[in-house]
Amino acid sequence: MGRKSFHGGVHPIEHKELTRNAAFETYLPRGEMVYPLGQHIGRPASPVVSKGDHVAAGQLIAEASAFVSANIVSSCSGTVKAVERRRTVAGVYAESVVIENDGLYETVPGLGTKVDHRHLSQEEILAKIKDAGIIGMGGAGFPTHVKLMPKDPSAIRYIIANGAECEPYITCDDQLMRDCAGEILTGMEVVLSLFPGAEGVVIIEQNKPEAIAAMKKAAEGRNIRIMAVRTKYPQGGERSCISLVTGASYGITQLPADVGCIVDNIGTIYAIYKAVCETTPLMERGVTITGEAVKRPCNLITRIGVNCGELLEAAGGYKDGVQAVKILAGGPMMGIAFDNLNVPLQKNNNALTFLARDEVEEAERKQTACIRCGRCVRVCPQGLTPQLMSDAFAKKDFDRYENKLHGLECISCGSCTFICPAKRPLTQEFKVAKAEIMAAKRAAKEKEAAKA
Amino acid sequence: MNAIIIATLVLGAVGIVVGIGLVYIGNKFHVEVDERETEIREVLPGNNCGACGYAGCDAVAAAIVAGEASAAVCPVGGAPVAEKINGIMGTHAELSARKVAFVRCNGSCENTSTKNQYVGIRDCRAVVLAGLNPWDCDFGCIGYGSCAAVCPQNAIHTKDGVAVVDPEKCVGCGLCVKTCPNGLIELIPYGQKTVVRCRNIDKGKDVKAICSVGCIGCRLCTKQCENAAISVDNNLARIDYSLCIDCGKCAEKCPQSTITKA
Numbered sequence: 001m002g003r004k005s006f007h008g009g010v011h012p013i014e015h016k017e018l019t020r021n022a023a024f025e026t027y028l029p030r031g032e033m034v035y036p037l038g039q040h041i042g043r044p045a046s047p048v049v050s051k052g053d054h055v056a057a058g059q060l061i062a063e064a065s066a067f068v069s070a071n072i073v074s075s076c077s078g079t080v081k082a083v084e085r086r087r088t089v090a091g092v093y094a095e096s097v098v099i100e101n102d103g104l105y106e107t108v109p110g111l112g113t114k115v116d117h118r119h120l121s122q123e124e125i126l127a128k129i130k131d132a133g134i135i136g137m138g139g140a141g142f143p144t145h146v147k148l149m150p151k152d153p154s155a156i157r158y159i160i161a162n163g164a165e166c167e168p169y170i171t172c173d174d175q176l177m178r179d180c181a182g183e184i185l186t187g188m189e190v191v192l193s194l195f196p197g198a199e200g201v202v203i204i205e206q207n208k209p210e211a212i213a214a215m216k217k218a219a220e221g222r223n224i225r226i227m228a229v230r231t232k233y234p235q236g237g238e239r240s241c242i243s244l245v246t247g248a249s250y251g252i253t254q255l256p257a258d259v260g261c262i263v264d265n266i267g268t269i270y271a272i273y274k275a276v277c278e279t280t281p282l283m284e285r286g287v288t289i290t291g292e293a294v295k296r297p298c299n300l301i302t303r304i305g306v307n308c309g310e311l312l313e314a315a316g317g318y319k320d321g322v323q324a325v326k327i328l329a330g331g332p333m334m335g336i337a338f339d340n341l342n343v344p345l346q347k348n349n350n351a352l353t354f355l356a357r358d359e360v361e362e363a364e365r366k367q368t369a370c371i372r373c374g375r376c377v378r379v380c381p382q383g384l385t386p387q388l389m390s391d392a393f394a395k396k397d398f399d400r401y402e403n404k405l406h407g408l409e410c411i412s413c414g415s416c417t418f419i420c421p422a423k424r425p426l427t428q429e430f431k432v433a434k435a436e437i438m439a440a441k442r443a444a445k446e447k448e449a450a451k452a
Numbered sequence: 453m454n455a456i457i458i459a460t461l462v463l464g465a466v467g468i469v470v471g472i473g474l475v476y477i478g479n480k481f482h483v484e485v486d487e488r489e490t491e492i493r494e495v496l497p498g499n500n501c502g503a504c505g506y507a508g509c510d511a512v513a514a515a516i517v518a519g520e521a522s523a524a525v526c527p528v529g530g531a532p533v534a535e536k537i538n539g540i541m542g543t544h545a546e547l548s549a550r551k552v553a554f555v556r557c558n559g560s561c562e563n564t565s566t567k568n569q570y571v572g573i574r575d576c577r578a579v580v581l582a583g584l585n586p587w588d589c590d591f592g593c594i595g596y597g598s599c600a601a602v603c604p605q606n607a608i609h610t611k612d613g614v615a616v617v618d619p620e621k622c623v624g625c626g627l628c629v630k631t632c633p634n635g636l637i638e639l640i641p642y643g644q645k646t647v648v649r650c651r652n653i654d655k656g657k658d659v660k661a662i663c664s665v666g667c668i669g670c671r672l673c674t675k676q677c678e679n680a681a682i683s684v685d686n687n688l689a690r691i692d693y694s695l696c697i698d699c700g701k702c703a704e705k706c707p708q709s710t711i712t713k714a
Contacts, residue, residue: 091583093590337584339568361571425572432578 006240008381009232010415012168012333014207018290018297019171024179026301027314030103033076033305034344035061036088036096040135041142042068047097053080058108058281061097064130070143071133074099075283075303077106089308089329089343090336096344099305113279117190125190125276132275133282133347138162138236138265139330141348144272147264148194150257156195157260158245161188161202161269163211164229164236167331170351172286173266175299177204177211180270181218187273188224191264200224201245202266207231233333234413238263240381249383252409267350282347289315291354293324302345308352309341324354325361332359333414363423370424376416382409386416386426393429398437407433488540489517495536497528501604503625516541527551528605528623551624551639553608553617555599555632558649558710559592560612564663580633587613588662591652593636599628645698646691650710653686660708667710673702 038044045062049055055074062072078101086096117125130145150156161184165173177184188200202219204212206228215226227245234240242261243249250259264272267285274280283303290297295316302311308329318324328335329349345352376386385405392401401407410430417427493513500508504525506515515521516537523545524534530550538544570579570586576598579585585594595613607621608628617628619642629637636651648667652659656668669687674680681695682702689702689711700713 087590089583091580091585091590337582339584358571361569364571428572428578428582431581432573432575435577435581 005230005232005235006243006381007383008379008415009234009240010379010418011231012233012418014231015169015290016171016174016207018169018292019288019299020174022171022175022298024175024286024299024301027306027311028103028105029076029101029303029306029310031101031307031310032081033074033078033099033101033303034086034096034307035072035074035099035305036086036094036344036346037062037072038094039072039088039141039346039348040070041140042066042070042146044095045069045072047083047095049080049083049097051080051082054078055080055099056106056108057283058111060131060281061099064133064143068143068146070135070145071131071281072097073133073281073283075305076101077104078102087340087343089338089346089349091338091340111280115277115279117186117193117276120276122194125194128276128279129272131281132271134268134271134275135282135347136265137267137271137285137348137350139334139348139350141346144264144268147257147262148191150255150262152257153195154197155260156198156257156262158242158262159188159191159195159198159200160241160245160261160263161200161266162236162238162241162263163202163204163208163215163266164241165208165266166205166231166233166235166237167333167335167351168233169290169331169353170288171290172288172299172350174208174211176266176270176286177208178214181211181214183273183277184266184270185215185218185222185224186277187269187271189222190272190276191262191269192224195262198262202226203235203241203244204228205231205235233415234381234411237381237411237413239411252406285347285350287311287345287349288351289354290351291324291328292356293318293322293354295319304345304347306345307341308343308345311345311352312341312354318354319356322356324356325358326355328353328355333418334412364425367423367425369422371422373421375419375421376426379415379419381413381415382411384410386410386430389433390424390426390429393433398433398440401433402437408437410434486517489513491540492516492537495529495533495540496526497533499528499604501528501625501627503527503604503623503627527625530623550642552619552622552642553599553624553626553628553637554619554640554644554647555593555608555615555617556636556638556647556649556651557591557593557614558665558712559587559589559663560614562612563665564588564592577631577633589652589659589666591634591636591650591654592663594634598631598633599637602627602631641693644693644696646696646700646703646711646713648689648691648711650688653688655687659687665709668708670707672705672707673711676701676705 043066046065047062049061056077059074061074064071078099081098081100083097085093088094134144136142163173163177192200212228219226241263248259271282286301288299298315328337389405389407414427496509498509504512506512523537523541523543526533565588566586567588570584574596576594576596579594593614595610597610599615600608605621605623607618608615650667652666659666659668667688669684671684673682673689679695681692703711703713
């Protein structure tokens with residue numbers, strides 16, 4: 001058994017009570033659907049449909065354009081309206097396929113056919129996962145088929161299903177584990193069949209007793225370990241999970257596969273099950289619509305590509321007399337704020353949080369100079385020194401930031417900003433610093449390539 | 453008396469011995485430096501801005517002598533410096549026409565409004581990274597002055613939420629062009645008066661709703677131009693400065709006053 005938790009971490013107020021017992025409701029979108037081509041990490045997919053084409057639900061509309069890229073599948077039936085630049089949750093414009101939804105949800109033939117994964121070869125399973133366009137559903141959006149093809153498959157010791165869901169407010173993984181425990185574990189078995197030497201571990205925080213009970217019950221007779229772990233943020237970080245299971249830590253240049261682990265979100269595992277055993281590509285996902293400003297916080301199973309404004313309406317809109325001052329894709333710790341609800345839900349958006357209080361703004365008003373209390377150092381799950389990193393950022397000393405302070409190891413979890421009594425925007429500084437350093441590295445690489 | 457003579461002689465002898473030693477060591481460890489490199493280094497402005505793409509004036513002087521860089525590589529020094537370097541190197545590299553930075557936005561507080569309040573680091577790149585542009589227009593100048601912060605000549609200042617370049621001070625180093633996260637800044641020929649002060653590629657109706665001076669892509673300007681110097685692409689007018697004669701007819705007709713002739 002590994003340790004019950006990791007180094008550092010914080011205890012933000014959970015706010016999960018808003019949707020803790022809200023069972024999944026299915027919501028079928030009515031309005032137009034938008035599919036940004038670059039909703040995963042890697043090269044944006046290239047569209048295979050054009051304006052005027054009729055598509056059915058489950059039909060491929062954009063295919064992976066490189067090794068690290070993912071397919072995109074239509075989640076509704078209708079006519080392709082355009083392939084144009086549309087606003088995304090990240091606040092930027094990106095090339096997207098726009099489909100006028102006819103509301104009929106006609107599917108492609110063969111969708112939903114039950115298949116026994118034990119009769120499939122490894123190549124067939126990987127091909128099915130790739131075709132389904134599955135990416136990391138927990139937030140990062142890394143193409144799953146790439147993750148499942150490490151250089152040395154025999155070195156993989158653990159397959160970790162991440163059901164920690166440590167982010168406040170969000171409960172969709174919790175609900176998924178309660179409702180579909182058997183399916184998730186079958187999905188785990190599919191992944192484990194790719195790595196015969198690996199052990200399956202499911203990590204769940206202790207604040208989800210129903211999910212733990214459901215998963216433990218479903219795991220009876222299967223060779224998968226359910227691990228209830230301490231409730232602490234960021235328990236669901238990939239690195240936290242790995243240090244928990246193996247006791248090992250690893251550097252920024254290493255991938256989880258280098259320490260013999262593959263970590264996948266519960267939602268991703270479920271999508272793998274759907275793709276392999278039920279021949280259903282990634283078309284829908286669970287999403288939590290929550291926050292103090294929402295009239296009826298709920299968990300929805302909805303189609304990817306739906307307009308976020310429509311989802312808010314599905315949750316009853318805003319409470320009377322309340323206006324959300326902050327809208328987040330994701331939770332309050334790592335979610336990204338956006339201001340325009342006229343954007344589509346992406347594969348990796350697990351929640352929309354509508355906050356009635358802007359605590360970031362309140363914090364900014366109280367911001368003072370660093371008092372060197374060292375709390376940020378104590379809570380950093382990566383063992384970094386945020387106070388010194390912030391200092392290096394202020395001086396634009398990126399060399400020190402990167403090489404002496406190892407600032408690129410920051411996972412932007414927000415624990416330091418959360419704990420800081422001087423209310424300093426540490427995480428934002430590190431995000432900017434990391435982006436600067438990565439941009440400089442890219443520029444240097446291009447220069448090198450141009451010379452050669 | 454004797455003591456003074458002895459001391460003088462001893463000190464003198466030590467001085468001569470040390471002097472010979474220094475001369476010997478100096479010869480032994482002599483580093484061959486191209487004289488031209490020193491001369492060029494003296495001609496260069498010496499503010500180490502890095503605008504040439506090299507790591508400061510010393511590095512670019514070495515590159516010029518090594519034949520890697522043209523004599524007209526320094527955008528800050530301009531024609532006079534290029535001429536002097538040509539003299540030293542015996543080359544005839546010509547400096548391209550002087551260029552200055554220009555911010556393609558006029559969305560000041562008066563012309564557009566804000567949709568949300570941004571909180572966080574006061575830095576344009578941080579704003580764009582967070583995806584929380586406070587202004588209604590997603591393309592326009594954010595106005596936190598990341599460009600002004602990198603300008604080695606103090607030629608950029610933000611006024612009313614928009615960065616403005618002083619063409620007299622600007623030396624065309626292009627550092628601001630690289631810094632602006634919205635890609636608003638471009639280098640235009642010095643003295644160019646007629647310019648399109650917008651970069652919004654949204655449809656005309658959407659632009660009109662959010663900014664009183666945004667380009668709506670109406671193409672009135674293209675009809676005015678006798679030299680076909682203006683084209684409208686992606687709902688945005690663009691001037692080809694090599695064809696523009698600065699007559700200003702387009703600016704007169706522009707219904708949004710996006711094109712101006714200063």
